Amino acid sequence: xxxxxxxxxxxxxxxxxxxxxxxxxxxxxxxxxxxxxxxxxxxxxxxxxxxxxxxxxxxxxxxxxxxxxxxxxxxxxxxxxxxxxxxxxxxxxxxxxxxxxxxxxxxxxxxxxxxxxxxxxxxxxxxxxxxxxxxxxxxxxxxxxxxxxxxxxxxxxxxxxxxxxxxxxxxxxxxxxxxxxxxxxxxxxxxxxxxxxxxxxxxxxxxxxxxxxxxxxxxxxxxxxxxxxxxxxxxxxxxxxxxxxxxxxxxxxxxxxxxxxxxxxxxxxxx
Ligand code: DGL
Numbered sequence: 361x362x363x364x365x366x367x368x369x370x371x372x373x374x375x376x377x378x379x380x381x382x383x384x385x386x387x388x389x390x391x392x393x394x395x396x397x398x399x400x401x402x403x404x405x406x407x408x409x410x411x412x413x414x415x416x417x418x419x420x421x422x423x424x425x426x427x428x429x430x431x432x433x434x435x436x437x438x439x440x441x442x443x444x445x446x447x448x449x450x451x452x453x454x455x456x457x458x459x460x461x462x463x464x465x466x467x468x469x470x471x472x473x474x475x476x477x478x479x480x481x482x483x484x485x486x487x488x489x490x491x492x493x494x495x496x497x498x499x500x501x502x503x504x505x506x507x508x509x510x511x512x513x514x515x516x517x518x519x520x521x522x523x524x525x526x527x528x529x530x531x532x533x534x535x536x537x538x539x540x541x542x543x544x545x546x547x548x549x550x551x552x553x554x555x556x557x558x559x560x561x562x563x564x565x566x567x568x569x570x571x572x573x574x575x576x577x578x579x580x581x582x583x584x585x586x587x588x589x590x591x592x593x594x595x596x597x598x599x600x601x602x603x604x605x606x607x608x609x610x611x612x613x614x615x616x617x618x619x620x621x622x623x624x625x626x627x628x629x630x631x
Contacts, residue, residue, distance in 0.1 A: 362586040365390035366577060367421035367429040371413070372400030372512055373607070374548035375432030376614035377570030378455075379596060382430075385578055388588040391596040392424050395611075396628060398602035401508040402435045403477025403546070410479060411440040418444060418452075419631040420599070426450055427586055430577050434459075434546040434569055435477045438485035451580055455569040458576035459543055460489040463497075466565050467541040470497045473534035473564075475556075476545030478503040486545055500537040504530045508548050512610065516551040523555055531559050541565045547573075551614065598623040 366382070368375055372395050379393050394417055396402075402410050414436040421429060428451040431437045431444065437454030445452045463472045474486050481503040490499050506526050510516065515523045534542065542560060544550060547570040557566060581587045588594065596619075600607040604623040612618050 361589045362427045362581070363390070363588050363592055364425055364427040365392050367392050367394070367418075367424065367426040368432050369394040369396070369417040369421055369429070370433040370547055371396050371402040371435065372508070372548070373397070373610050373614050374508070374511070374546060375570065376611055377547050377550045377568065378430060378432035378574045380615050381571045381574035382577065383594065383596060385574060386587070387594045388590055388592040389594045390588070391594070392421060392426070392599070393596060394421055394599045395601070395607060397600045397607055398628065400512065401477065402433065403479050403508055404505055405479060407439045407479065407483070410436060411443060414440055414444060415447070416628050416631040418448065420626060420628060422448070428453065428577065428581065430573055431455065432547050432570060432573060434480045438476070438480040438483040451584075453573065453577055453580060455547065455573040456485050456489050456545075458572040459545060459567055459569045460486055461493060462572050463541050463543050463567050464490060464494045466567070467497060469538065469540045470494075471537060471539045472497050472499050473537065473539035473542040474499055474501040474545050475504050475530065475534070475542065475549065476501070477508065478505050480545055486543065500534055500539055502530055502534055507552065508546065511548045511551050514610065514613070516555065518554045518558060523552070527552065527555050527559055531556065535560065539564060541567065543567045543569070545569055599626050601626060601628040
């Protein structure tokens with residue numbers, strides 16, 4: 361048993377899809393979330409910049425006594441998970457491995473699509489992981505640079521002509537490739553599940569990186585006897601690097617719960 365908190369971070373709000381699931385499946389855990397809202401999006405940046413930002417994000421979270429950290433960001437996980445694991449003496453879990461594992465298990469025709477940020481797709485991390493798990497699976501990747509800004513603008517609902525037009529264009533090559541499983545390799549994308557599901561059709565399974573990474577954290581803690589004591593009442597603290605009113609407003613949509621007046625702003629450049 362380990363009562364200490366789990367740290368979770370993302371470039372912005374997407375990682376809250378993982379927090380929501382963590383809170384559902386492990387209600388006794390304390391969670392500390394950091395969203396780097398002053399520097400989002402990361403997905404169009406160089407791997408050096410992504411590593412620099414991720415180090416600062418994790419350094420801030422480690423100002424708390426954490427038992428584990430979840431990188432709830434596809435972009436950071438695919439570009440610098442290994443470095444962050446090497447530099448930290450607590451378990452650091454990313455989203456790529458658990459997400460790809462689920463896709464490999466689910467695909468029947470061995471044709472899997474990946475949508476993610478440009479930096480995630482260019483890193484080749486999802487593809488490498490799939491080759492490791494099942495070399496017979498063919499992966500078709502598509503970067504979707506407009507998705508994160510649109511989601512953070514609240515433009516993710518079916519019927520919104522902007523998101524539907526953009527999504528149709530991004531998803532066309534994956535429809536043409538005949539994938540039966542689609543990895544949502546960015547933690548912002550679960551908010552687009554309805555829009556994407558409608559375009560891809562019912563026969564295509566959508567894999568949610570936030571959700572799969574939350575299960576991976578639980579597996580890890582269980583295996584290491586590090587779950588919170590059962591009687592503990594869990595909590596979540598939220599930090600952002602830009603105006604918290606904006607963060608709280610959008611966070612409520614990601615979390616399906618109101619967090620008004622609970623988030624704190626920090627200066628991430630000092631970490
Ligand atoms: N949620 C982040 C991810 O999973 C978004 C990346 C970005 O900021 O562009 O990749």
